[in-house]
Structures are given as C-alpha cells and as structure tokens.
Amino acid sequence: MALKSAIRNLGNNPHLVFVRLPNLLSFLCIVVGVVWLLLLPLNEYSRQTYISENALLPGQVHAYFTGSEQNIFRGYKKELEGLLNDGKARGDQKDEAEVTAAVSDKLQSILQAAGLKVATQKYEYTSAGITHQGENTYAIIHAPRGDATEAIVLVAPWLTADDELNLNGVTLALTLARYFKRWSLWSKDIIFLITPDSKTGTQAWIDAYHDMHPASVQPLPLKSGALQGALVIEYPFDHRFQTLHIVYDGVNGQLPNLDLFNTAVAIAGGQMGIGANLQEMWGHDDSYEHRLQTMFRGMTKQGLGYATGAHSSFMPYHIDAITLQTKGEGWEDEMALGRTIESLCRSLNNLLEHLHQSFFFYLLMQSNRFVSIGTYLPSAMLIAGNFTIMAIALWIRTGYYPESKPSANPKNEKAPTEGKEKPNTISIAERHLALPLSLVVGLHLLGLVPLWVFNNVFHQYFTTTTYIFVAVDIVLPLFLAAILSNGLGLSKPIIPQQYHLIKSFSLLLLGLSLSTLATLNFSLSFMIGLLCAPLSFISRLRGSAPFRLATSSLGLVLLNLLSPPTVLLGVCWYMGVSVEAVLTQAAFGWDVWVPTKDGFCFKYIIQGYDTCALIAKAHNITEADIERFNKNTWVWLGCRQLYQGDFICLSAGKPPMPMALPQATCGPQVPGTTRPAKWADLAGMNPCAASKCCAFWGQCGSSDLHCQNYRAPPAGPTATVKGATEAPKSKTTGNTKATGAKQPTTTGTGAKPASNSNSNSNSNSKSKSKSRSTTTTVKATKITTTKKSTTTKAKAAPEPSVSQYPWTAPWEITLYSNKGCEGDYYHLEGYNKEFLDGEGCLALHGGLNSKFTDTGVTCKWWTDDSFTWSSCDASKLEKPQSWILKGGFCSAFSKKDCDCFDGVTQYYKPEGCHNRTGIDTPNFAALQCSINGA
Known part of the structure; x- marks a missing residue:
C-alpha cells in the first residue's frame, strides 16, 4: 500500500515527475559516468595485455642483423650524408629540387644494387593555400615462398613527425632491404617506402596503392598484394638511444589491432631488452596517477583525431601500423633497432590471415595494461544517456498542462473520503511541432557554414576567422532569443511549450549522436558529452526581473565559454600553440584524409577468411548492398566467389582499378596501367596479339579458359580480349596445314577473327559452302595454305558455361x-x-x-x-x-x-x-x- 500511495503522490505532483526527477537522474548519469572512467586504471577494472593471434610467435626466432651489417649501415649513411651536405661543403647555392633528385637517384641505385625492384612516385596536395609536394621512392622484395598476394610495409620518412631529419632511419631501412633480400624465408612481399615527410608522402602512396588518389598524385608503377601491416622507423639523432616510443594513434580515433602493439612490446622488452614507452610517459612507475595520465593522453589524441605519424595514413584502409621512435640516451644502437624490426617482420610473416583476433577498440594505460571496449564504453553511454532522459522528460511535459484548482468546495458537495482517489490535476495538450522542428534542423544545417569557410580560406586568415565566429556565436543566440520571445514584428512570440520542444529535440539528437559516436570514437563522445552537460540543466527562470537578468547573463557566459570556437582558443592558449597551426592541420586532414571525395567508392581488399556476410556485418551494410555496389567492379562474380586480394566496393561510387599482378602481360592488371577515361574501355587495355585472348589473370592464350568470359564485369567490358577483336564466331571441320606467323582472313581453323560487324554477319549466314582442293598464296604475308575438301558452317560464339573445365582456382x-x-x-x-x-x-x-x-x-x-x-x-x-x-x-x-x-x-x-x-x-x-x- 505504501508503494501504491507513493506512485499516486507522484502522479499528483507534475513538477516532481517532469522537472525534479529527470534532473536528478541526469545528474546521477553524469556523475556515475565520470566516476566509472576514473576507476578504469585500477587493477580490478583493467587487464594485462596478451597475444591473441598464436601465429605471431613474438620473440621465438633468432635475429641475425648484426656484425657486418653495421659496416653496410655506416657506408650507406656516409653516402647519403655526402649528398645532403654536398651543396654546403662546396659553398654553392644548389637548388633544392636538384638535391632531392640526386638523393632519389642514390636511393634507387642502392636498392637496385641490392636486387630489389624500385619505383618512384611524385605527388602534390594543396590545402589551406599551402602546396605539399614531393617524390616517394619504394622497392619491393617478392617473397620466395609466396604468390604476391600479401605484403608488409616498412616506412622510413626523411622527416619525422616532429620535423627532424631521419637520416639514421632511412639508412637503417636501406640496410634492412639489402639484408632481407638475402633471406629466402619470406612468405609475404616486403615493401620499403621512403617518403619526404611523415604525412603527405605516406598518404599519397597508400592512396595510390588502393587507386584512391586524386589527379595530382601519380599512380604506382609497382604493386604487391594486400597489405598485412606496416612499421615506421624514426631514428632522428646520431647517438645511441635508451627506449622505444611506440606510437599507435590513427586518424579519426582509429587504432591498430592490439596484437601488433603487444608484439612490438614483447619483442622489444622480452627479446631485445629495450624498454617500451607510450604517450610520452618516460618515467612511468605503474602507479594510479601515471596510469590515469597515460589514459587521458591517449583519449585526447583519439578524440582530436589527427595523424600522429606516418603510420596513421594506413588506418583508414584497415592496415594495422605503428611507429617506432627512438628516445633518450642509452647504450642501444641501430643494430638493436634493426634486430627488433627483423623480429617484428618475422612475426608478421608468420600470419596466415589478417590480424583480427585481438581488440580494435581499447584504452592503454601502460605498455602491458589495457581496458577493452566492454569495460570503458558504459562511461560515455551514461553521459549520452543523460541527454536522452532530459529529452524524453521534456517531450512528455509538453503533452500535458496543469488544471486550475477550485478555490473552495461548494457547500452542497461532500468532501471526498480518505479512501477515494483525488482527481488528476493534469490534462492532455496539443503539441505545436512545426516551428521547433524547423528551427532545430535549420540551426544544425547552419553548422555547414564554418565547415565550408575553414576549408576554403588560406591559412593566414584562420585566426581572424576564428574571432569572427566567436563574435557570431555571441550575437546570434541573443538575436534569435529576441525574435522568439518578442516577435519583433517578424513572427508571433512562441509559447513555453515550443521552448521545451526545441530543447527536447536538440537534446534527443545530441544523445543519439553521442551514443552512436561512442562505439566508434569513445574519447570524442566522452569529451563532447562533458562539454555539453550543462545544456541539460539550463532552463527558463522565474522570479524578479533583476534576478532573471543576472542568472541569464551568467548562463550566457557559461554557454559561450563552452562553444567550439572558445574551447579552441582556450586549448591553444593552454598548449602554447597558434590557432593557425591547429586549423591548418585540421584543414589538411579534411583535404587529404578523405579517400572518397573524388567520387570513388570505399574500397576494401578481400582477405583470405572473408565472406560477404562477415564483410557486411563489419561495415553495417547488407549482402545485397555489396552486390549492388559492385555491379561495375572488375571481375566481380558475386558473393558466392570471393578471391583474396581482389578489390571490391563497400559504398556507392566509381569502382577501383583491379590490383596489378606482377606476372600479368595483358589486360588492366599489368603493373603501371592507369585508369582509362571510359570505364567501358578497361578490358581493351594492353591487348594480346591477334588470334589470342587475354584471360582475367593477365596471360594471353587461345584456349577456352582464355577466350570465355569467366570473370567479366557486367557493365560493358569483358575480361576476355582477343587482340583488338572478339573471339572467333565460326569453326571449320577438316584438315588444315599452315605455315607462317599470320593466317589470312578466311573461314577456317586458325583464321584471324573478324570484327564485330563481320562476325555478326557471318553468324547470321545459314548457307553451307563446299570447296575443292585449292592452293592460296598471299604475297603480302608470304603464307601458303593447302586445304582438302572441307565443309564450313557458321556458328555463334560459345557460351561461357560450355567450357570443358569450368574455371576454379588452379x-x-x-x-x-x-x-x-x-x-x-x-x-x-x-x-x-x-x-x-x-x-x-x-x-x-x-x-x-x-x-x-x-x-x-x-x-x-x-x-x-x-x-x-x-x-x-x-x-x-x-x-x-x-x-x-x-x-x-x-x-x-x-x-x-x-x-x-x-x-x-x-x-x-x-x-x-x-x-x-x-x-x-x-x-x-x-x-x-x-x-x-x-
């Protein structure tokens, strides 16, 4: 009875139900969410790291990179130093482009002398009025025990993420290339990539590798298979180092598979005896304070979503990558770093499939301690949930209004007895939705204006533009509030119900967005949720005019302090960096990191264990979507036949170029083939000689396996190209002997196939022709053909399904x-x-x-x-x-x-x-x- 009475009392107190209780629940959600996050560094809520992928076997092999390889390292370093210092030593004004060309030539000669296939790539990006250009040099070791379907990348940028000269890192990469080439144990190709810097060069190369590059970036003449992992080497000083700093943060909060990080830590610390640090925590003593500080630093980088090194460019393509930075002064030298990289490559070489066993969502608080997504996610969800609670409460509140109570009971009515329920004091009200919905949608679309402005002005105007938007953020809410409250002749003043609906829709949209974002970028969701938390509790005030003015002014100041431009200025002041530098970096990310802005689809490389069901589930699409997106994709056979290393589309857009095959001699998969102006011309690229067909695997031949369309794209082009013509439309029975390199254009075995129009006319012919024994001499080609009596009958081209041996993997x-x-x-x-x-x-x-x-x-x-x-x-x-x-x-x-x-x-x-x-x-x-x- 007590519970029933309490519920009845709640129903009779609308203010408690619609105002006090939601505020209390929202406040509790925020407090519990923050406390939950603060508990994560404790041993009870975090776990020791471990290797999930047994095939990695970190530290189980002996590394042999030592001894004479150090002399090779010193020799390469002396040659590169001589080129870099050549202009200064001679005292002349040597053009930077000339020095760059000389260094590139030297890199190519060193790699070619080591027996690697070498290529270069020029690129140019323009962002915020700044032009980024350079030339990448890369080389490939083809696996002696592989089939060019998988590869590992070693990156050595000339400039580190801190803009320091990475001479030792580049030299070490060259030495490792020579060293790795002499080993026959590799089952995956190894690609050595040397870029001018840590961001633009790597981004240009990886975009071109997946054919997602803009026109200002050259395509790659050499390619390998699906990239299984990438390691970046940064060794910017000449003295020995003490520890390895492992950088793993990617763009937009993406992280590599935790197994890659754990393998690097296990090899560096367990096998090589080198300390491993993260998040620039050099004196980490594994205390609660240091764990919390490490976690907050990782959350900050993840929330901001900027590139922290060359490895970040690989993340959008689902390629796990980390950067190894040498730090401190100790007794470890380049040979120790080389052995660490050798052992890491050996572990990646053991992989049977792409890394997928371990976590992709985690928070690290020490090199050997982490928190998985299932443990930390509730903290962000609780903060996002407080907005949803307030939105629902406001929505319910706008559907009711309190009834006026009578002043006294009439004399002829009896007072209600204690056992009877009191009448409800609230009634249903009609909601006016047009204005609140229009205002909320319009204000959110207004956010596209600063997005466009900051990505289309030059970098020198960023600071001024930021102050302009701060002023607009102060004036615009006041102007809108005046119009909504008083009308000012433009509209009727809105009623309190519409105020509540505007706030309800805004909070509901905020809560839904943060809940979704938390599963992708937990840190960004958490930070936005905390900054927006006061919005849940700001409401219209009642009281005297001076009190309302004072509290409204205080609330306005608080809201402006939490606005994005003001937060940006405050963070820049605290960190000691300029607004221009931060926004230039943000504009670069928008202009360069967006892989589909030129109309291409989102490209995915099929892994060995993939099915359409698994791919669809991982990318929140359906199998029907995959079929629809790939109608024009080269050699698409449907979800029933997926082949490792093929490119497919996971979104709408232009299909990608097929992956280049090292041994291809015809078709679009010949290395170095550029995208045709018309997609329908794809199959006709690099055609075979006359009377031969190009099969989908890039080899010429004349068998049914070559000349039938086993893997042809549905939109126009076919995977079979017979010289410049189609497959033969006729067949001759009889005995034919011929000599020479080319057959005359006659109907018979070995005859040159006719063009499309001729073939069609021949196939429509229903007559049979008989001929006597004849001798035909063609002087132009000096070919003599002797034929016996034959009977020729025109036939249509064979259907793809009539092959004696239907295609499958050989x-x-x-x-x-x-x-x-x-x-x-x-x-x-x-x-x-x-x-x-x-x-x-x-x-x-x-x-x-x-x-x-x-x-x-x-x-x-x-x-x-x-x-x-x-x-x-x-x-x-x-x-x-x-x-x-x-x-x-x-x-x-x-x-x-x-x-x-x-x-x-x-x-x-x-x-x-x-x-x-x-x-x-x-x-x-x-x-x-x-x-x-x-």
Whole structure:
C-alpha cells in the first residue's frame, strides 16, 4: 500500500515527475559516468595485455642483423650524408629540387644494387593555400615462398613527425632491404617506402596503392598484394638511444589491432631488452596517477583525431601500423633497432590471415595494461544517456498542462473520503511541432557554414576567422532569443511549450549522436558529452526581473565559454600553440584524409577468411548492398566467389582499378596501367596479339579458359580480349596445314577473327559452302595454305558455361633445384578437376606448352631469380630437391609415360615447402595432377 500511495503522490505532483526527477537522474548519469572512467586504471577494472593471434610467435626466432651489417649501415649513411651536405661543403647555392633528385637517384641505385625492384612516385596536395609536394621512392622484395598476394610495409620518412631529419632511419631501412633480400624465408612481399615527410608522402602512396588518389598524385608503377601491416622507423639523432616510443594513434580515433602493439612490446622488452614507452610517459612507475595520465593522453589524441605519424595514413584502409621512435640516451644502437624490426617482420610473416583476433577498440594505460571496449564504453553511454532522459522528460511535459484548482468546495458537495482517489490535476495538450522542428534542423544545417569557410580560406586568415565566429556565436543566440520571445514584428512570440520542444529535440539528437559516436570514437563522445552537460540543466527562470537578468547573463557566459570556437582558443592558449597551426592541420586532414571525395567508392581488399556476410556485418551494410555496389567492379562474380586480394566496393561510387599482378602481360592488371577515361574501355587495355585472348589473370592464350568470359564485369567490358577483336564466331571441320606467323582472313581453323560487324554477319549466314582442293598464296604475308575438301558452317560464339573445365582456382606445383624451395624451378598449373586419362600425363621434357593448352595446363622453367622464364624443355633438371604443391594433388612418375608398373610412383597432397627425402620418387620424369585428386 505504501508503494501504491507513493506512485499516486507522484502522479499528483507534475513538477516532481517532469522537472525534479529527470534532473536528478541526469545528474546521477553524469556523475556515475565520470566516476566509472576514473576507476578504469585500477587493477580490478583493467587487464594485462596478451597475444591473441598464436601465429605471431613474438620473440621465438633468432635475429641475425648484426656484425657486418653495421659496416653496410655506416657506408650507406656516409653516402647519403655526402649528398645532403654536398651543396654546403662546396659553398654553392644548389637548388633544392636538384638535391632531392640526386638523393632519389642514390636511393634507387642502392636498392637496385641490392636486387630489389624500385619505383618512384611524385605527388602534390594543396590545402589551406599551402602546396605539399614531393617524390616517394619504394622497392619491393617478392617473397620466395609466396604468390604476391600479401605484403608488409616498412616506412622510413626523411622527416619525422616532429620535423627532424631521419637520416639514421632511412639508412637503417636501406640496410634492412639489402639484408632481407638475402633471406629466402619470406612468405609475404616486403615493401620499403621512403617518403619526404611523415604525412603527405605516406598518404599519397597508400592512396595510390588502393587507386584512391586524386589527379595530382601519380599512380604506382609497382604493386604487391594486400597489405598485412606496416612499421615506421624514426631514428632522428646520431647517438645511441635508451627506449622505444611506440606510437599507435590513427586518424579519426582509429587504432591498430592490439596484437601488433603487444608484439612490438614483447619483442622489444622480452627479446631485445629495450624498454617500451607510450604517450610520452618516460618515467612511468605503474602507479594510479601515471596510469590515469597515460589514459587521458591517449583519449585526447583519439578524440582530436589527427595523424600522429606516418603510420596513421594506413588506418583508414584497415592496415594495422605503428611507429617506432627512438628516445633518450642509452647504450642501444641501430643494430638493436634493426634486430627488433627483423623480429617484428618475422612475426608478421608468420600470419596466415589478417590480424583480427585481438581488440580494435581499447584504452592503454601502460605498455602491458589495457581496458577493452566492454569495460570503458558504459562511461560515455551514461553521459549520452543523460541527454536522452532530459529529452524524453521534456517531450512528455509538453503533452500535458496543469488544471486550475477550485478555490473552495461548494457547500452542497461532500468532501471526498480518505479512501477515494483525488482527481488528476493534469490534462492532455496539443503539441505545436512545426516551428521547433524547423528551427532545430535549420540551426544544425547552419553548422555547414564554418565547415565550408575553414576549408576554403588560406591559412593566414584562420585566426581572424576564428574571432569572427566567436563574435557570431555571441550575437546570434541573443538575436534569435529576441525574435522568439518578442516577435519583433517578424513572427508571433512562441509559447513555453515550443521552448521545451526545441530543447527536447536538440537534446534527443545530441544523445543519439553521442551514443552512436561512442562505439566508434569513445574519447570524442566522452569529451563532447562533458562539454555539453550543462545544456541539460539550463532552463527558463522565474522570479524578479533583476534576478532573471543576472542568472541569464551568467548562463550566457557559461554557454559561450563552452562553444567550439572558445574551447579552441582556450586549448591553444593552454598548449602554447597558434590557432593557425591547429586549423591548418585540421584543414589538411579534411583535404587529404578523405579517400572518397573524388567520387570513388570505399574500397576494401578481400582477405583470405572473408565472406560477404562477415564483410557486411563489419561495415553495417547488407549482402545485397555489396552486390549492388559492385555491379561495375572488375571481375566481380558475386558473393558466392570471393578471391583474396581482389578489390571490391563497400559504398556507392566509381569502382577501383583491379590490383596489378606482377606476372600479368595483358589486360588492366599489368603493373603501371592507369585508369582509362571510359570505364567501358578497361578490358581493351594492353591487348594480346591477334588470334589470342587475354584471360582475367593477365596471360594471353587461345584456349577456352582464355577466350570465355569467366570473370567479366557486367557493365560493358569483358575480361576476355582477343587482340583488338572478339573471339572467333565460326569453326571449320577438316584438315588444315599452315605455315607462317599470320593466317589470312578466311573461314577456317586458325583464321584471324573478324570484327564485330563481320562476325555478326557471318553468324547470321545459314548457307553451307563446299570447296575443292585449292592452293592460296598471299604475297603480302608470304603464307601458303593447302586445304582438302572441307565443309564450313557458321556458328555463334560459345557460351561461357560450355567450357570443358569450368574455371576454379588452379592446382599449382613448383619444383625447385635446391632444398628449402630455392633456386631455379619448374612451375606447372592447371584447371582440370580430375586426372585426365592419356592426355593427362605431363612429361617435364615432353614438349609441354609454356602457354595455356586446351586443358588449362602450363609449364614454365624460371631462372635468374624468377626474372626469366622459358619452356620446361630448356631445363635438364630431373631430380628436384624441394617443391610446393597448392590447390590440388599430384602423382610423380619416374617414367615419361606415367607408367606406375614399370617405374616408381608417389602421390602428393598440398603442403608447404617439402624437401626431398629417401622415400620420394627418385626422379620426376612426369606428373599427373588435378584439383580433386581423382
């Protein structure tokens, strides 16, 4: 009964229900949210870091980067120092562009001498009236045990994030490139990138790598596969260092996978004995105060969302990256840093798939202690929830108004007895929504004005523009308040209900936005929520005129102190930086970090474990959206067939260029191919010679596998290009012998295919032609053709579904001359699903075609460190010492005729590098392989 009576009393007290109770709940949400955050550094709420991805195995390998490599380092450093100081030493005025060109040439010569493929890229950005331009130099080590589908990036900018010369960092990268090239253990390509600075150069390169660059940035002539991770080296001084400072903050609050950070800490501290710091906390003693300070510093950088180094440019493309900065004076030298990077690369080299096991949302408070999103998220949600509570209370309040109470009971009425309920003192009121909704939407759209202004004025006017907006923020609310309260002849004064509706809509929108933002950028949501907290409790005051004037003035001052321009000025004053510098950095981020501003879609690289369902869930879209976004994407087969390393769209926009394939000789995936002016012309780029077709994997041939549209984009272009024409439309039965390099334009086997119009006319012809034995001489081409009686019948081009062996991933086997899968090698691959009787016997020295045959089997002999190939008959190797089998099964025969009775036969399944043992077939005279192994 007591509870029922209390509820009844609440219903009879509207002021308590609609004003006091919501204010109390909102205040409690704010207090609990702040206290929750302050509790996070305690051991009870934080956890020790750990490695989730077992394949990383940090510190489990021995690093050999030492000894003579230090002499190489010193030699490279002396050469680079000589170029940088050349102008000063000679006393002449050497042009900066000339020095840059000389340094770039030297970098290229060093990398080429080490055996790497080298390329350069020029770029230019303009932001806030400032032009950023330079030239990137990069080189690629192709993995001896990989297939160019995955890569690791090592970045060494000439200028660090603090604008210091990074000579030692660049030199160390060159030394590591020479050192890594001599190892055959890499299963992923390694890319060495040297940029002019830590922001523009890296951003230009990574944008061009994913074909998201503007016209002012050159495309990349060399590419590799999907980037699995990136490490940035910063060593800006000549003396030895004491600790490594690991920088991990990305743009817009993005963070790398926690496993990458933990691996760097484990290797530096556990294996190399080098201390690891974060957030510039040099004397961290693991106390509560230092943990809290470290967490606040990380939250500040995450909330501001600016780039903290070259690694930040990789984050928007879902590439985990960190920067290793050397700090202090100690006894660690460049060799210790090199061994740390070597061990890190070895760990990344072990990965079987992209890092995904550990956290992407976390707060670090020590190098070995963190808080996950499930623990810290409630603090921001509570602060965002207070706005929602107040918005709902105001909405309910505007639907009711109190009834006037009678002055006294009439004499002829009896007073109500104690047991009966009193009549309700509130009634339902009609809400007037037009003005509040229009005002809230209009004021929010007004926020686009400063966004446009600050991104379209020159940097020297930023400070003046900021003070102008401060003045506008003071005057505009007063002007609007005067119009809404008094009308001033422009409109009728609004009623109190509309005031409450305006505030309700504003708080509701704020609460919803902060709740959503908290899941993406917790720190920014928390900071905005705290700054906006007073808005929940500011309301119209009652009382005498002097009291209202004083309190209103105080509230106006408080609101202006919390406005964005005033907060910006206060933070700049406290940090000792200029407003111009901060806004220039913000404008650069808006102009450069937005990858889709030129109309391109948001590009995603398919990983080995991806499905459309997983991709859609991770990016808050549907599988139907993915199908719709990729209607025009090159080689899109739908969600049923995804291939690792392919580019797909996860938003509307222009589709990306397909990823370049290192061995492609035709089609748009030839390295260095630029985007065509018309997307429909994509398939016709880099065409094959006449009578050959370009398959989607970038090789020319004449088989069905090459000449049928297995992976063609639906919008216009096809993946099959036969020279400059289409596939043949006719077929001849009979015996034909021809000599020469080119066939005459006649109907028959081997004839040059007709153009589109001719092909269509031939296909429409229903007549049959008979001819006698004839001899035709074509003087222009000196070709003589002798034919017997033949019967020719025009036929339509074959449909893609009628191929003898529908396309799938091929079986591949690589046979090496040396153990450890090194040296010269045979490479065979095919698309037959089952073992082929008779024609399925593949004799290594039996005239196997180095181009694709009708069964889709090819054999090549690679030499000169995989730079030169010829037919398999050119090799005398009969006893391979090691081999790798992928995607199928093979039987090895000691006899060329695949006779399992007169010779030795061994059956092999897919595995990694297999070194020859005593039980293996003594010599590989022939093979029989298939995808299914039957």
